[in-house]
Amino acid sequence: MIEELKLWSNRFVNFILAxxxxxxxxxxxxxxxxxxxxxxxxxxxxxxxxxxLASIEPIGWTVNLISxxxxxxxxxxxxxxxxxxxxxxxxxxxxxxxxRWSFICKIMVALxxxxxxxxxxxxxxxxxxxxxxxxxxxxQTLRIPITGDKIAIKWLFAPYVMLMVVIVVRYxxxxxxxxxxxxxxxxxxxxxxxxx
Numbered sequence: 001m002i003e004e005l006k007l008w009s010n011r012f013v014n015f016i017l018a019x020x021x022x023x024x025x026x027x028x029x030x031x032x033x034x035x036x037x038x039x040x041x042x043x044x045x046x047x048x049x050x051x052x053l054a055s056i057e058p059i060g061w062t063v064n065l066i067s068x069x070x071x072x073x074x075x076x077x078x079x080x081x082x083x084x085x086x087x088x089x090x091x092x093x094x095x096x097x098x099x100r101w102s103f104i105c106k107i108m109v110a111l112x113x114x115x116x117x118x119x120x121x122x123x124x125x126x127x128x129x130x131x132x133x134x135x136x137x138x139x140q141t142l143r144i145p146i147t148g149d150k151i152a153i154k155w156l157f158a159p160y161v162m163l164m165v166v167i168v169v170r171y172x173x174x175x176x177x178x179x180x181x182x183x184x185x186x187x188x189x190x191x192x193x194x195x196x
Contacts, residue, residue: 013080031062061141075159079166110171128157
Protein backbone atom coordinates (compact mmCIF):
# COMPACT_ATOMS: atom_id res chain seq x y z
CA MET A 1 0.00 0.00 0.00
CA ILE A 2 2.73 2.47 0.99
CA GLU A 3 4.88 1.49 -1.98
CA GLU A 4 1.94 2.03 -4.35
CA LEU A 5 1.21 5.43 -2.79
CA LYS A 6 4.89 6.31 -3.08
CA LEU A 7 4.91 5.27 -6.74
CA TRP A 8 1.84 7.34 -7.63
CA SER A 9 3.02 10.39 -5.69
CA ASN A 10 6.40 10.10 -7.43
CA ARG A 11 4.68 9.96 -10.82
CA PHE A 12 2.50 12.95 -9.93
CA VAL A 13 5.49 15.03 -8.82
CA ASN A 14 7.42 14.00 -11.94
CA PHE A 15 4.47 15.17 -14.04
CA ILE A 16 4.35 18.50 -12.19
CA LEU A 17 8.10 18.97 -12.62
CA ALA A 18 7.95 18.10 -16.32
CA UNK A 19 5.07 20.54 -16.82
CA UNK A 20 7.00 23.22 -14.92
CA UNK A 21 10.05 22.64 -17.09
CA UNK A 22 7.87 22.85 -20.21
CA UNK A 23 6.38 26.15 -19.00
CA UNK A 24 9.88 27.48 -18.33
CA UNK A 25 10.97 26.47 -21.84
CA UNK A 26 7.89 27.95 -23.55
CA UNK A 27 8.27 31.17 -21.55
CA UNK A 28 11.93 31.32 -22.55
CA UNK A 29 11.00 30.89 -26.22
CA UNK A 30 8.33 33.62 -25.91
CA UNK A 31 10.93 35.90 -24.37
CA UNK A 32 13.36 35.30 -27.24
CA UNK A 33 10.62 35.75 -29.84
CA UNK A 34 9.43 39.02 -28.29
CA UNK A 35 12.96 40.34 -28.12
CA UNK A 36 14.02 39.56 -31.69
CA UNK A 37 10.74 39.60 -33.68
CA UNK A 38 10.78 43.38 -34.29
CA UNK A 39 14.25 43.07 -35.82
CA UNK A 40 13.00 40.36 -38.19
CA UNK A 41 10.07 42.48 -39.40
CA UNK A 42 12.14 44.10 -42.15
CA UNK A 43 12.74 40.68 -43.76
CA UNK A 44 9.04 39.70 -43.93
CA UNK A 45 7.48 40.43 -47.34
CA UNK A 46 3.85 40.36 -46.10
CA UNK A 47 3.00 43.85 -44.85
CA UNK A 48 0.46 42.87 -42.16
CA UNK A 49 2.76 40.28 -40.60
CA UNK A 50 5.75 42.65 -40.79
CA UNK A 51 3.70 45.39 -39.07
CA UNK A 52 2.60 42.94 -36.38
CA LEU A 53 6.18 41.75 -35.78
CA ALA A 54 7.43 45.33 -35.60
CA SER A 55 4.82 46.20 -32.97
CA ILE A 56 5.86 43.45 -30.54
CA GLU A 57 7.61 44.76 -27.44
CA PRO A 58 9.98 42.78 -25.21
CA ILE A 59 8.24 41.01 -22.33
CA GLY A 60 9.43 41.99 -18.86
CA TRP A 61 7.69 39.40 -16.71
CA THR A 62 9.28 36.33 -18.30
CA VAL A 63 12.54 36.57 -16.35
CA ASN A 64 10.70 36.70 -13.02
CA LEU A 65 8.37 33.85 -13.94
CA ILE A 66 11.28 31.66 -15.05
CA SER A 67 13.17 32.45 -11.82
CA UNK A 68 10.14 31.66 -9.65
CA UNK A 69 9.40 28.41 -11.46
CA UNK A 70 13.07 27.38 -11.43
CA UNK A 71 13.30 27.75 -7.65
CA UNK A 72 10.12 25.68 -7.24
CA UNK A 73 11.44 23.10 -9.71
CA UNK A 74 14.71 22.67 -7.81
CA UNK A 75 13.13 22.40 -4.36
CA UNK A 76 10.30 20.12 -5.47
CA UNK A 77 12.77 17.91 -7.31
CA UNK A 78 15.11 17.70 -4.34
CA UNK A 79 12.19 17.07 -1.99
CA UNK A 80 10.36 14.34 -3.84
CA UNK A 81 12.24 13.01 -6.86
CA UNK A 82 15.92 12.73 -5.93
CA UNK A 83 16.37 9.45 -4.09
CA UNK A 84 18.71 8.93 -1.15
CA UNK A 85 21.14 6.90 -3.25
CA UNK A 86 21.30 9.70 -5.86
CA UNK A 87 22.70 12.23 -3.39
CA UNK A 88 26.43 12.85 -3.23
CA UNK A 89 27.79 11.32 -0.05
CA UNK A 90 31.23 11.35 1.48
CA UNK A 91 31.37 7.86 2.90
CA UNK A 92 35.11 7.17 2.61
CA UNK A 93 35.50 7.17 6.38
CA UNK A 94 32.37 5.19 7.17
CA UNK A 95 33.29 2.50 4.66
CA UNK A 96 36.64 2.07 6.39
CA UNK A 97 34.96 1.66 9.79
CA UNK A 98 33.55 -1.44 11.37
CA UNK A 99 29.81 -1.99 10.84
CA ARG A 100 29.10 -0.88 14.41
CA TRP A 101 30.93 2.46 14.04
CA SER A 102 29.47 2.96 10.59
CA PHE A 103 26.00 2.48 12.07
CA ILE A 104 26.76 4.93 14.89
CA CYS A 105 28.02 7.57 12.42
CA LYS A 106 24.98 7.11 10.18
CA ILE A 107 22.62 7.60 13.12
CA MET A 108 24.59 10.62 14.41
CA VAL A 109 24.55 12.33 10.99
CA ALA A 110 20.84 11.63 10.55
CA LEU A 111 20.08 12.95 14.05
CA UNK A 112 22.18 16.05 13.36
CA UNK A 113 20.34 16.75 10.11
CA UNK A 114 16.92 16.21 11.73
CA UNK A 115 17.92 18.34 14.71
CA UNK A 116 19.21 21.18 12.53
CA UNK A 117 16.07 21.19 10.39
CA UNK A 118 13.71 21.05 13.38
CA UNK A 119 15.72 23.74 15.22
CA UNK A 120 15.69 26.09 12.22
CA UNK A 121 12.11 25.41 11.14
CA UNK A 122 10.49 27.96 13.48
CA UNK A 123 12.77 30.86 12.54
CA UNK A 124 12.52 29.94 8.85
CA UNK A 125 8.72 29.83 9.04
CA UNK A 126 8.66 33.20 10.78
CA UNK A 127 11.05 34.70 8.22
CA UNK A 128 8.97 33.51 5.26
CA UNK A 129 5.35 33.44 6.43
CA UNK A 130 5.41 35.49 9.62
CA UNK A 131 7.24 38.50 8.25
CA UNK A 132 5.11 41.44 7.19
CA UNK A 133 7.88 42.46 4.82
CA UNK A 134 7.48 39.20 2.88
CA UNK A 135 3.77 39.99 2.48
CA UNK A 136 4.37 43.58 1.45
CA UNK A 137 7.23 42.95 -0.95
CA UNK A 138 5.83 41.79 -4.28
CA UNK A 139 7.29 40.44 -7.47
CA GLN A 140 6.64 43.53 -9.57
CA THR A 141 5.99 41.97 -12.95
CA LEU A 142 4.05 38.84 -11.99
CA ARG A 143 0.37 38.77 -11.18
CA ILE A 144 -2.02 36.03 -10.11
CA PRO A 145 -4.07 35.37 -13.27
CA ILE A 146 -7.47 35.09 -11.55
CA THR A 147 -7.32 38.07 -9.19
CA GLY A 148 -4.69 40.25 -10.86
CA ASP A 149 -2.86 40.74 -7.54
CA LYS A 150 0.92 40.86 -7.53
CA ILE A 151 2.60 37.72 -6.13
CA ALA A 152 4.17 38.15 -2.68
CA ILE A 153 7.88 37.41 -2.54
CA LYS A 154 7.25 34.83 0.21
CA TRP A 155 6.03 32.38 -2.44
CA LEU A 156 9.50 32.42 -3.97
CA PHE A 157 10.90 31.02 -0.70
CA ALA A 158 7.94 28.82 0.30
CA PRO A 159 9.25 25.58 -1.25
CA TYR A 160 12.25 25.67 1.11
CA VAL A 161 9.90 25.12 4.06
CA MET A 162 8.49 22.09 2.26
CA LEU A 163 12.05 20.84 1.61
CA MET A 164 12.81 21.11 5.33
CA VAL A 165 9.76 19.00 6.24
CA VAL A 166 10.63 16.37 3.63
CA ILE A 167 14.24 16.19 4.84
CA VAL A 168 13.06 15.63 8.42
CA VAL A 169 10.72 12.85 7.26
CA ARG A 170 13.41 11.26 5.05
CA TYR A 171 16.09 11.26 7.71
CA UNK A 172 13.60 10.12 10.33
CA UNK A 173 12.94 7.18 8.03
CA UNK A 174 16.71 6.61 7.69
CA UNK A 175 17.00 6.51 11.48
CA UNK A 176 14.11 4.07 11.98
CA UNK A 177 15.27 1.87 9.10
CA UNK A 178 18.86 1.82 10.37
CA UNK A 179 17.80 1.02 13.93
CA UNK A 180 15.49 -1.73 12.63
CA UNK A 181 18.26 -3.23 10.48
CA UNK A 182 20.71 -3.01 13.36
CA UNK A 183 18.27 -4.83 15.66
CA UNK A 184 17.85 -7.56 13.06
CA UNK A 185 21.64 -7.76 12.66
CA UNK A 186 22.17 -8.04 16.42
CA UNK A 187 19.40 -10.65 16.74
CA UNK A 188 20.90 -12.69 13.89
CA UNK A 189 24.38 -12.31 15.38
CA UNK A 190 23.15 -13.50 18.79
CA UNK A 191 21.54 -16.53 17.17
CA UNK A 192 24.67 -17.48 15.23
CA UNK A 193 27.18 -16.39 17.87
CA UNK A 194 29.14 -14.32 15.34
CA UNK A 195 31.00 -11.18 16.37
CA UNK A 196 30.50 -7.72 14.82
